[in-house]
Amino acid sequence: MIGMLMFLTALFFLLLGIPVAFAFGGVAILFALLFPWDVGLQVFELLPFRIYGIMQNFTLMAVPLFIFMGLVLEKSKMAEELLESMAKLFGPVRGGLAISTVLVGAVLAASTGIVGASVVMMGLITLPIMLKHNYDPKLASGTIVASGTLGQIIPPSVVLIVLGDVMYVSVGDLFKAAIVPGILLTILYILYILILAWLKPSVAPAMQSEHIPYGTLLLKALKAILPPLLLIIAVLGSIFVGIASPTESAAVGVIGAIILSLLKQTFSYETLRYATIETVKLSAMIFMILIGATAFSLVFNAFDGGDFVHQFFTEDLGGKWTFIIVTMILIFILGFFVDFIEISFIVVPILVPIAASFGIDPIWFAVLIAMNLQASFLTPPFGFALFYLKGAVGDKVTTGQIYKGVIPFILLQLTALAILMLWPKIIYLFD
Numbered sequence: 541m542i543g544m545l546m547f548l549t550a551l552f553f554l555l556l557g558i559p560v561a562f563a564f565g566g567v568a569i570l571f572a573l574l575f576p577w578d579v580g581l582q583v584f585e586l587l588p589f590r591i592y593g594i595m596q597n598f599t600l601m602a603v604p605l606f607i608f609m610g611l612v613l614e615k616s617k618m619a620e621e622l623l624e625s626m627a628k629l630f631g632p633v634r635g636g637l638a639i640s641t642v643l644v645g646a647v648l649a650a651s652t653g654i655v656g657a658s659v660v661m662m663g664l665i666t667l668p669i670m671l672k673h674n675y676d677p678k679l680a681s682g683t684i685v686a687s688g689t690l691g692q693i694i695p696p697s698v699v700l701i702v703l704g705d706v707m708y709v710s711v712g713d714l715f716k717a718a719i720v721p722g723i724l725l726t727i728l729y730i731l732y733i734l735i736l737a738w739l740k741p742s743v744a745p746a747m748q749s750e751h752i753p754y755g756t757l758l759l760k761a762l763k764a765i766l767p768p769l770l771l772i773i774a775v776l777g778s779i780f781v782g783i784a785s786p787t788e789s790a791a792v793g794v795i796g797a798i799i800l801s802l803l804k805q806t807f808s809y810e811t812l813r814y815a816t817i818e819t820v821k822l823s824a825m826i827f828m829i830l831i832g833a834t835a836f837s838l839v840f841n842a843f844d845g846g847d848f849v850h851q852f853f854t855e856d857l858g859g860k861w862t863f864i865i866v867t868m869i870l871i872f873i874l875g876f877f878v879d880f881i882e883i884s885f886i887v888v889p890i891l892v893p894i895a896a897s898f899g900i901d902p903i904w905f906a907v908l909i910a911m912n913l914q915a916s917f918l919t920p921p922f923g924f925a926l927f928y929l930k931g932a933v934g935d936k937v938t939t940g941q942i943y944k945g946v947i948p949f950i951l952l953q954l955t956a957l958a959i960l961m962l963w964p965k966i967i968y969l970f971d
Contacts, residue, residue, distance in 0.1 A: 542843040546571050547886075550836065551877065560882050561825075565832035568839040579842045590834045594827070598787055599705045604823040605790035606696050610651075611815035612797040616806045618768055619648055619661045625761040627669060627747075635737030635744035637670050638683045642729045645687025646722070649694035650776070651768040655917055659688030659928040667933050676743035677937045679736065682945025685918060685925040686729060686952075692880070692914035694722035696775055696793070698826075699913055701786065702884045703906045707892050711786040712779045714910075717903050717967040721911055721960055728952045767803075771796045780970075826881060833885035840890075860898040864905075867891055868912055868957065875916030879924070883913060904964045911960060915953045918946045 546567055553563040572579045594600070613619075623644050630636035630643075641662055648658045662684045670680040692699050695715035704711035737744035775793040778784040784792060801807035874883055888909060895905050917925040920943050930939055960967065 542571065542575065546836070546840055546843070550886075554878060554882075560879065561828040561832035563832070564829075564836040564882070564886065568832075568835040571843070572839050575843075579839055583838050583842050584835065586838060587835055590838070591831055594830055594834070597705060598785075599701065599711055600827075602696075602701050602711070602787040602790040603698055603826060604819050605787065605794055606698060606701070607822050608815050608819040609790065609793040609797045611818050612794070612801055612807075612811065613651060613768070613771075614661070615811045615814065616797070616801040616804050618651075618764075618800065618804070619644070619658075620665060622647060622761075622764045622768070623662065623665045625757070625764040627666065629757045629761045632746050634741060634746045635733045637666065637673065637675065637747060638679060638733045638737075638744055639730050641666050641670075641683050642687045642726060642733070645684075645690050646694060646726045647765060647768055647772075648688075649691035649722070650696075650772045655689050655691050655925060656928050658691060659685055659925050660932040662688055663929045663932040667929075667936060671936060673747050674742070674745055676945075677941045678945035679733075679743050680945070681929060681933075681937045681942045682947075682949050683729070683733065685923075685929050685942065685946055686949035688928070689914055689917040689925050690722060690726065692917060693718055693725060693910055695719065696786070696790070697910070699880055699884070699910050700906075702826075702881070703888065703910055704786075706884055706888050707902055707906050709902045709906055713903055714906055715776060715779055715786070716970050717907050718910060719970050720966050721907055721956060724959065724966075725911075725953065725956045728956055729949065732948060732952055767800050771800060829881050830885055833882065836886060837889060860900060863894060863898055864900070864908070864961065868908065868961075871909060871912045872915060872919075872954075875913065876919045878916070880913040880916050883916070884909075901964065904960075904967055907967050908957065908960055911953065911957045915950055918950050918953070920946075 549570075550564050550567045553567065554560065558566070569581075569584075572581050572583055623640070626640035626644050627637055630640040633639065645658060645662065648661075667680055667684060671677060691697060695718050697715075697718065700714045700718055701711050703709075704714045733744065771793065774796050775789050778789045778792055779786055798807060801811065871883060871887065874887065892902075895902065917923055920926065923946070926939075926942050926946065929942060930937075
């Protein structure tokens with residue numbers, strides 16, 4: 541019971557605006573002091589050993605490497621060329637600008653995986669074009685933020701790396717299993733846009749043709765997509781064929797990103813400095829949260845919080861599917877208020893032994909969680925993708941329009957989640 545009180549206290553501190561690492565770490569210290577006869581500060585004697593183990597984790601080394609790769613590509617102007625050529629290619633189709641945004645979002649997800657960078661770039665480039673061609677602002681903004689978050693499920697994804705480590709499963713196997721869900725979600729987005737544009741032509745009108753031969757447009761689009769495609773093949777291909785581990789392939793990705801940037805003549809000292817400093821900031825934030833979460837879990841388990849949760853799911857609720865459905869609902873609701881990193885480091889480790897006791901496939905369960913966590917970037921009031929877009933485009937769209945525009949895409953994500961739950965074998969199509 542005290543463990544649940546700890547969790548609620550941490551959520552309260554988060555709502556007050558206290559940084560995540562300090563909220564969870566501070567709550568751990570607070571409850572250890574309040575109940576010295578049960579736990580006491582001596583529980584933190586294990587913390588240095590846990591932190592040392594985290595810092596030695598070879599799998600987690602892939603996180604800063606993939607972040608660095610994404611930031612270098614962000615400055616390479618690759619996304620701008622891709623967006624412009626794809627927009628011209630699909631523009632004459634009703635809803636074509638939105639479809640091109642989804643496709644570019646998928647390519648950026650598989651090559652950079654940085655949600656913030658993807659949303660900001662597409663917001664700055666495609667939103668003005670869509671608004672100029674009389675697209676509904678709600679559809680335009682919803683498409684951009686939803687497409688930008690595809691990097692959460694399409695490998696190489698930081699979420700999948702973290703889940704692989706937390707759930708003790710192969711990151712390479714997770715990458716393979718996440719390909720079909722990523723494609724499925726992309727197809728659902730495109731189908732929704734096509735159907736909406738067919739039913740309501742005014743929300744996504746076709747763009748006037750510039751009378752450029754279609755073959756020329758196609759060739760330009762292929763030239764724009766070829767460099768990131770080669771990088772994707774190098775990074776993911778090296779993992780799938782067993783040549784490299786995810787961490788080693790991340791290093792390959794860094795070298796590939798630098799080579800692409802050099803070929804495009806966009807690599808400079810400023811690019812290197814920007815990518816390095818931002819990588820350090822983002823990596824430090826992730827690992828600080830991990831340390832705070834580790835302190836929290838030490839005290840939480842000392843109060844038998846893990847046993848209480850295990851008993852609740854196995855004895856009080858009972859049943860594999862009840863556990864899965866309740867877990868998915870819980871993670872979805874937490875995503876409205878808590879970032880995916882905290883959920884991964886705090887909530888998921890509690891669920892792993894329970895899932896194992898029910899005999900649930902850990903790869904499938906991890907993909908379900910990853911798909912669910914993707915929604916946390918879109919759900920108001922704390923969906924980070926919504927903030928990224930609003931900050932990038934200013935007054936071009938209102939916050940209300942962004943919130944309304946994202947609702948259909950959240951429902952599409954839940955639809956994809958339901959499909960994965962009903963047909964679990966589809967994640968192994970590329971195995």
